[in-house]
Amino acid sequence: MPLPLYLLALAVFAMGTSEFMLAGLLPDIASDLDVAVGTAGTLTSAFAIGMVVGAPGVAVLARDWPRRSSLLAFVVTFAAAHAVGALTTSFPVLFATRVVAALANAGFLAVALTAAAALVPSDAKGRALAVLLAGTTVATVAGVPGGSVLGTVFGWRATFWAVAALCLPAALGILKGVPAGRARDEASGGPTLRAEIAQLTRPPLILVLLVCALVNAATFGSFTFLAPVVTGTAGLGEWWVSVVLVLFGAGSFAGVTVAGRLSDRRPGLVVTVGGPLLLVGWPALAVLAAEPAALLALVFVQGALSFALGGTLITRVVYAAAGAPTLAGSYATAALNVGAAAGPVIAASTLGTGAGRLGPLWASGLLVAAALLVALPLRAVITADRSTELLR
Template identity: 60%
Template sequence: MPFVLPLLALAVFAQSTSEFMLSGLLPDIARDLHISVSAAGSLTSAFAVGMVIGAPLLAMLSMRWSRRRALLAFLVAFLLVHVLGAVTTHYGVLLATRIVAALANAGFLAVALATATAMVAPDAKGRATSVLLGGTIMACVAGVPAGALLGELWGWRSAFWAVALVSLPALLAILRSVPADPAGQFAVAGAGTRGELRALRSPRLVVLLLLGALVNGATFCAFTYLAPLVTDVTGIGSGGVPAVLALFGLGSFVGVGLGGRLADTRPVPLLVAGGAALLLGWTAFAFTAGNPVAALALVFVQGALSFAVGSTLVSQVLYAAAGAPTLGGGFATAALNVGAAIGPWCGGAALTAGFGFRSPLWVSALLTALALVLAGVAHGARRRTVRPGAPSAQDAPA
């Protein structure tokens, strides 16, 4: 793996930390800016909307630039709006910085995925993808708790300064290590925007994006409500919540590593077996959540399975979008964020309906089941349309 990839992952770590860290900073922000907690919560929603809209849009706009110029522009914009967010005293300005930060994050991740896969061998896209997504995992394991700790010690603004500071090494790495390609050259064979859009019409690609949204929705539905589950159902004290979240993150880190090893060589067995195991795991978790030993084991296992399957789906999107590497990465980013928004909303709806703290686990099981049904229907449809005796793509998950 090129040395620049871990440093690109460092930028992804900073950006993912920024996306998730507000959950521990909202009360402090609300008090400081004299707004309601619900108004402060809209900062998180604004970031999510910016990610979904910005990923394909910014990827498309950046196709006129070189990879290095695009990555630098997005990362500099991300860094500067965090500095502005750290010093502003106006809620409207802070809200605007969250939207711009999300757009910059989305554009950076889309181009970083295209850059990472272009810098490795054609059959190593899964490993490159797993390195970048490792930044998101480390944000969940270390970045978000560190942001909450900084907010507790020195106020919420210190977390914004920290995110900006962590982005600097990646900025220098891009300047030194990413090739200064001619502008407009990272569309395949000069295909340009129209060529990449045509390449995205593949039914297989659409299925992969839907599967990614469903699996990520299941992951973040359970993860979002993990704290009240382990305190109110499992019986673990609130002081043990950080350790439980870290256990999920550790499992996620293992899963991304597993996905990186197998996504390039055995994606179909990993997706089929992993998807079935995910469904069984969420169901078992819902039944055994009251048992601390079983719950802790399943927190780790489900974290590993979720990110092994999820990272493999992202790499398969990039394989399926070989003719659209930039927009493929953009749409993969958007699909993951659609899932990250819909999953917690569905889990929250189940809680509001009075189904208890186990209900998000059942929602995660339902979303995973929908993904398996979609994959099965797509696989059946493809078999009916493939000519007898024609070779099938080994890396097709559906």
């Protein structure tokens, strides 16, 4: 894999750390800025909404920009938003910086997904996207726990400064390593904006995006509410929450890595094996959550299966949206974040039911079941071994 790809992954790591780090910082932010913890929690919603809205919108604006310039602009804007957030004493200003950071993140990821696919041969897109997405999974393993520790020792502002600093080597790498050409110039036939947007009327692409959103909703629905399962149902101490989150992140890294080697030539294997296993895994975790050993093992497995399947589906989106070469990444980004925003809401609605704190795990199982049902008529699209076969 080319070096620029790893530099893009470094930026994705910084952005992934930022997206997830607030879970451990909200009490300190609320206390420092004199707002309720629930109010501080809206910072997470602001980021998710910014990602959903920003992915297609910013990608359209950047469509005629050189890739290098657009990626660099997004990284610098993201870093600047965190610098302002670290300095402000106003909650509304901090809220605004989260929206700006999310828009920059969405734009970067949308362009980076298509840029990564263009940096490698057509039959290696899955591996390239796996390297890029590894930045997010490493963020859950190392970035988020590291940010939590940094925030505990030096305060939440230090974590914001650290994220901004991580963007600097990524920006330098983009400046030196990413080709300056425009994505539209590199696209075969140079489709118009209207033609690219028209791809969203194709049922195969719509359904692949829906499957992608449902799987990610299941992932984030349970991930968001793992802490009460660990401390309540399993009866473990609070420090075990970090251990469980790291295990989930380690599993997700393993899943993305393995799937990256299969998603181009053997996507059917990932979907037909990983999908049913993921479906069974969430209810199994709910049933066995009171057993610490089973909980720890299943969290790792579910992280691996969730990201293996999710990573493969992202590759399928890029292939299915081949007629939208500059916007395909934004479609995948929007679908992922629709799932990331909807999953926790759906999971939260189950907490007041008889299932209690285990409700999110059962809800994730239902979401995966829905994803597999939607995927049934898409077998030829999702399991196609080569993009050329997919597009015929």
